[in-house]
Every structure is written in structure tokens, then in C-alpha cells.
Amino acid sequence: MSETGKLDLNLLTVFLEVYRLKSITLASESLAMTQPGVSGALKRLQQQIGADLFTREGRGIAPTNAAIQLAQQIEPALQGITSAVSTLKQFDNQQHHQFHILVNESALIRLQPIVEADQTLGNISLEFNMVPNNEEELLHSLSMQKADLAIDIHYPQVNGYKTQRVQDDELVLITRKDHPRISDSISEAQYYHEKHVTFRMRRSNQYTADYFTTLPLKERKISAECDSLITMCALISSSDCIGSTSRYIANRFAERFQLQVLPIPFETVPVQQYMIWHKRTDNHPSHQWLRDKILQYAETS
Known part of the structure; x- marks a missing residue:
């Protein structure tokens, strides 16, 4: 023992x-x-x-x-x-229960304020933690019930786990509002000419722009690499560097950091968030309640 x-x-x-x-x-x-x-x-x-x-x-x-x-x-x-x-027939939110949810930074920024303001949770609490850096650790956390649910952009395609799309977004480019060379739009040539502040996604280990484009991007001039979207916004607001993020994050912090939000000058794929869970919990009333709650939050954010 x-x-x-x-x-x-x-x-x-x-x-x-x-x-x-x-x-x-x-x-x-x-x-x-x-x-x-x-x-x-x-x-x-x-x-x-x-x-x-x-x-x-x-x-x-x-x-x-x-x-x-x-x-x-x-x-x-x-x-x-x-x-x-x-054999539980229904989930009673008046009983004390804590759910553990693994999230990426974008999902955390969306969901945590809504959860804190939700007056219908009763005695239920939702605790958020960041998704781990590798897929094996994520699957282990769900399989061993250390986490009830994960929300991420990059999801595992492994037997024994289920996924459901939660939200759609798009990739945009951000610069500071008074950028000396960029205003309202940016060309592909300008994109490669400017210096970049990049955000490396935790589990896919790719830059955001590379992950959500249909064709491989050329080498860029990297000024700084961040593991936080908020840090990226702060750095871009006080420099001439540019960066890529989801429209939700860009719009959420544009006023605070005095950013301009521009279309990406090449073809991209949708930025989609997924719920991920172990199949053994699929029919549990408590887990069904949790997934429905997350979908409800996603519709209001």
C-alpha cells in the first residue's frame, strides 16, 4: 500500500x-x-x-x-x-458534483466568465484546466477519469473516444491600430515582409496560421513565439509585428489592446472547437448534462 x-x-x-x-x-x-x-x-x-x-x-x-x-x-x-x-434516471444539479474540464486558452476565455455568471448551476461546479501538451496524456486523463471532458481544436482520432463540434470560427490577422504600413487590409507580399509574433498550439505543435491554412506557408520572419494568446495580443499592440488568431479572440481584445482585425491574405479552413470524451461516459446522465451545458454556453458566447 x-x-x-x-x-x-x-x-x-x-x-x-x-x-x-x-x-x-x-x-x-x-x-x-x-x-x-x-x-x-x-x-x-x-x-x-x-x-x-x-x-x-x-x-x-x-x-x-x-x-x-x-x-x-x-x-x-x-x-x-x-x-x-x-441506473440513475436523471442528474440532479442540487447534489454536490464537480466536473473537471480540460480546455485550450480560447475555450477557457469563452467559457469561464459564462460559468461564473450562471445562476442555474445549483451545487454543481465546473473546474477548468489547460489541455496537456501531448495526446497520450490527454487520452489518459479522460480514460482514467481524471478529467470528464476536453475541449480543443486538435482532437484525437482514436477508438474509444467520442467528439462533437462545439463552435466554428475563422482565422484573422491582427496588428496595432496605428501600424505604419498596414491599414484595413494586407497583401500576401506584405504578410511575408512583416515580422511576426506567433502562437504555437499546444498539442499539434504548429503555429496557428500553419494549422488553419489549406496550403503550406513560406518561411516567415519570427520576432517572438508565445504560448499565450493574450501575450501575443499584448506584444503586437506595442510593436509593428503582426499575428494570427481566431476572430473571437481578436474581437474580444481589439479594443483593450488597440488592435485592428484584418482578413488573412490566403485561403484558410474554419477554426473549430470540439468536445472530447471517453465513450464509457457517453450515456451517463451526469455527462449528458455536462455536454448539453457546454453546448448551451457555446450558443451564448
Whole structure:
């Protein structure tokens, strides 16, 4: 057992799936996790209980006596918990419940003020955290129920997860209002002539402009690279650099930072936000309530 004496119940779910399938590979597919993720969960559980759970047997694995005893004792309890939750007929927002939502910066700027002003939440609280930098960590957070939902532009195409488009936007260009060379519009030649402040998207690891264009962009003169849209707006407001962001963000901060918002001088694709969740929560009344709430917020923002 760990020093704190607390056993991570999420590890037991992974253990039972490996025990049922007698395969880390099959369990990782069933749980929509990576094989290293499953192996790591088993290792942590073995460390917590102080016993080996599986041994190598031919090309597969076999449960130890400790694993057999553990499965026999915990499987009925976990099945009872799952059954109790799945039989809930409705979600009561007067009961205390906290949802954990992973978001990108744009979604956070849109949603957090609306949530704080929402008087219909009752005893429900929504906590926002930034999406992780890599897809594996995002999927792990959803699979292990460390997060209920994620909202991002770049979504994983992996079995076991579901997505739904939340909002559409478009890419625009921003400069300071009193820019000495740019006013009302910008040509493609000007775009490449000017210096840029860029924003690198967290999980796709691409600049915003590159991600949302139909054709590859040429090399640009990069003055600064940011990991925050607000920082990018602030830098552009006090320099002759230009940058790209969504129209929502541009309009939201144009007055505050004295920015002009211009069309991009080349063809772009829509800026779309998606909800992402694990399929096991798809029919849970509480999760359905959460997704409906996010869609409601999206319509009003």
C-alpha cells in the first residue's frame, strides 16, 4: 500500500480489464489506452499492494494467485458501483458534483466568465484546466477519469473516444491600430515582409496560421513565439509585428489592446472547437448534462 494508505481505484479498473483479457495489448485497446499506459498502471498497483499480479506465460501473461484473489474480491464491488451509477434516471444539479474540464486558452476565455455568471448551476461546479501538451496524456486523463471532458481544436482520432463540434470560427490577422504600413487590409507580399509574433498550439505543435491554412506557408520572419494568446495580443499592440488568431479572440481584445482585425491574405479552413470524451461516459446522465451545458454556453458566447 502507498504511504498515504489510499488505493487508486482507477488502477483497479485497468487491472480487471487485463485480468479479464489476459493481455496488456487487448486491454489497452479495450480501455483506449496505450500499452505503456496499461503497463505503468499495473506497475503502480503492484507497488501499492506489494505483490506481483501477472507472470509471463508463452506469448501472453497469466495471473498470479494474488491477482486471482484480488479480482474475486473487487470485481463484484466495482460492478455494483458501475450498475448504481448507470441506473440513475436523471442528474440532479442540487447534489454536490464537480466536473473537471480540460480546455485550450480560447475555450477557457469563452467559457469561464459564462460559468461564473450562471445562476442555474445549483451545487454543481465546473473546474477548468489547460489541455496537456501531448495526446497520450490527454487520452489518459479522460480514460482514467481524471478529467470528464476536453475541449480543443486538435482532437484525437482514436477508438474509444467520442467528439462533437462545439463552435466554428475563422482565422484573422491582427496588428496595432496605428501600424505604419498596414491599414484595413494586407497583401500576401506584405504578410511575408512583416515580422511576426506567433502562437504555437499546444498539442499539434504548429503555429496557428500553419494549422488553419489549406496550403503550406513560406518561411516567415519570427520576432517572438508565445504560448499565450493574450501575450501575443499584448506584444503586437506595442510593436509593428503582426499575428494570427481566431476572430473571437481578436474581437474580444481589439479594443483593450488597440488592435485592428484584418482578413488573412490566403485561403484558410474554419477554426473549430470540439468536445472530447471517453465513450464509457457517453450515456451517463451526469455527462449528458455536462455536454448539453457546454453546448448551451457555446450558443451564448
